[in-house]
Amino acid sequence: MPRHHIDAKLPLVALLMTALLLTPSLAVPSIWVSVQSIGASQCEKFWIDVNVTNLENRELVNYTFNITMPSEGIVAYSRLKLSNVYVVDENGKPLYYWVMRKSSSVFTVFFKVPHIAPNGRATVRIYYGSDNPYRRYRKPAELFVYWESFNSLKNYPHVDSGIFSSSGAFGSGERYIKKGKLVVNSTISTDWWSGSTAKEAELVRLKVDDSYAVVFKFKRGSGKQGVVSYPFYMFIHADVGNGDRYDYIAIKENSNSKFRFEFGNDRSGSDETNKYAGKQYYLGEILVTPRNSTGRIEKFSSGALVASYTFETSNRFRNREISIGFGQANADWWSTVNLLAYIDWVCVVRYSRYTAEIAGMGAECGFN
Numbered sequence: 001m002p003r004h005h006i007d008a009k010l011p012l013v014a015l016l017m018t019a020l021l022l023t024p025s026l027a028v029p030s031i032w033v034s035v036q037s038i039g040a041s042q043c044e045k046f047w048i049d050v051n052v053t054n055l056e057n058r059e060l061v062n063y064t065f066n067i068t069m070p071s072e073g074i075v076a077y078s079r080l081k082l083s084n085v086y087v088v089d090e091n092g093k094p095l096y097y098w099v100m101r102k103s104s105s106v107f108t109v110f111f112k113v114p115h116i117a118p119n120g121r122a123t124v125r126i127y128y129g130s131d132n133p134y135r136r137y138r139k140p141a142e143l144f145v146y147w148e149s150f151n152s153l154k155n156y157p158h159v160d161s162g163i164f165s166s167s168g169a170f171g172s173g174e175r176y177i178k179k180g181k182l183v184v185n186s187t188i189s190t191d192w193w194s195g196s197t198a199k200e201a202e203l204v205r206l207k208v209d210d211s212y213a214v215v216f217k218f219k220r221g222s223g224k225q226g227v228v229s230y231p232f233y234m235f236i237h238a239d240v241g242n243g244d245r246y247d248y249i250a251i252k253e254n255s256n257s258k259f260r261f262e263f264g265n266d267r268s269g270s271d272e273t274n275k276y277a278g279k280q281y282y283l284g285e286i287l288v289t290p291r292n293s294t295g296r297i298e299k300f301s302s303g304a305l306v307a308s309y310t311f312e313t314s315n316r317f318r319n320r321e322i323s324i325g326f327g328q329a330n331a332d333w334w335s336t337v338n339l340l341a342y343i344d345w346v347c348v349v350r351y352s353r354y355t356a357e358i359a360g361m362g363a364e365c366g367f368n
Contacts, residue, residue: 043365045084045130046076048358051123054116055353064143064349066100066110067126067356068303074107075361079129086134087111090123094134096142106303110349112143123359145212146204146324146348150182156201159323161237162244162266164331165195174199182343184232185221188330189337198230200327203346208317211289211351214324217300219281221340224257230329232341233262236286236293238320245320247311249284249295251277251341263295263309273307281344282306287351290318324348 050067054060071077080102087097087109101108109126116122141147153176158169174186186199206212220231233250243266250262252272259277264270281300287293292315296308324346328339 043076043129043363046079046128046363047361048074048126048128049123049360050126051121051357051359052113052116053121053355053357054119055355057118059118059120060113060116060352060354062112062114063116063352064110064112065352065354065356066108068101068106068108069358071103071105071107075363076129077107080107081128083135084130084132085109085126085128086132086137088125088127088134089113090125092125094137095124096137096139098138098140098143101300101303103301105301108303110140110143116354129363140345140347144347144349145206146346148203148346149180150177150343150345151180153177153182156203156325159200159202159237159325160244161198161200161235161246161248161323161325161327163233163235163246163248163264163327164198164329167198167200167327170199170201175201180344183221184326184328184341184343185339186328187336187338188229188328189335190330190332191334196329196331198327198329200235200325202323202325204324204348205321206324206348207319207321208288208290209319211287213349213351214286214288214346215349216284216346217281217344218284219279219342220251220259220277221279221342222338224259225253225337226257227253227330227335227337228255228332229253229337229339230262230327230331231259231339232326232328232343234284234286234326234346235324236288236317237323237325238317240320245316247286247288247293247295249286249297261297261307263307263311265311267312271309275307286311288317288322289351291315293317 052065082099085099087095095111097111099109113122160167176183190197222231230250230252233248235248237246247265252262260272261275261277262270262272283298283300285296292313293311297306330337
């Protein structure tokens with residue numbers, strides 16, 4: 001498949017969007033619960049019991065799960081803080097956990113369960129609202145196959161994904177850390193001969209011997225420049241013979257100077273969605289398995305699905321080593337762009353099929 005050339009030569013395909021009831025890796029649907037008032041009391045801490053059911057016909061050992069709930073279904077949500085959440089199993093033993101999101105409208109927490117039998121169930125209890133005796137179990141690195149929180153700038157080597165006509169490394173000062181975020185701020189020029197031009201970097205390599213979800217929090221910083229360009233994209237890539245195999249999720253400024261999300265791969269080219277990409281934070285996910293791969297984007301603040309897409313369906317990454325990386329690109333003629341994006345964190349989690357449901361909610365209180 002030829003590389004991603006100048007935008008004017010690429011057909012755009014309308015993307016049919018459908019709502020997903022169960023979405024991969026941010027893999028639990030929002031759970032709406034009806035909660036009665038606890039009454040006049042002085043409650044020290046609150047808890048939520050969650051049943052996690054393994055839908056795989058195999059045991060899950062040390063798998064990471066997550067649950068997302070709307071804030072209006074959580075008792076005393078104002079008492080829930082990032083610092084006072086912790087998770088235990090049904091015997092009260094602490095579990096590794098990480099609160100990914102606590103916004104005004106939604107709460108998401110990840111946790112690792114040591115074992116669930118095939119088609120079996122495990123119950124966990126989420127505590128919040130008071131002192132946290134298990135802060136040392138807040139360890140994202142224990143939950144994920146790969147975790148990058150961008151606390152410091154590392155040497156992310158160049159990798160050519162094959163998405164654009166040419167690819168180079170980011171220059172000195174074009175990547176830096178600011179307030180715990182990776183700032184990607186590059187200048188890219190094209191001429192009549194160079195074609196579409198990218199700057200790209202590799203975060204990590206991974207063998208696709210299981211199902212993995214690449215999840216990342218990102219936003220664009222640059223505004224309209226009147227140039228077809230990509231302020232940010234995340235990709236997976238494998239060298240196959242003399243060619244490139246890739247999938248990507250991107251923010252694109254199109255020929256009408258509108259910012260849209262785009263999904264693409266080496267087989268069918270690119271599909272620009274009709275969904276506007278603002279300057280708020282988004283969650284992106286590329287789910288890659290030995291059998292297929294998919295992509296999805298949601299709003300970080302609300303958990304609302306923005307767009308989803310199926311990249312591959314024919315075992316194209318099975319047992320191959322892939323690069324996981326990010327880039328910026330200029331896809332216009334004879335132009336210069338200054339591109340700015342922010343990446344808060346990137347994780348890779350082993351994916352499994354499961355469901356989760358609220359088993360109970362309560363509080364430990366002293367009554368008047």
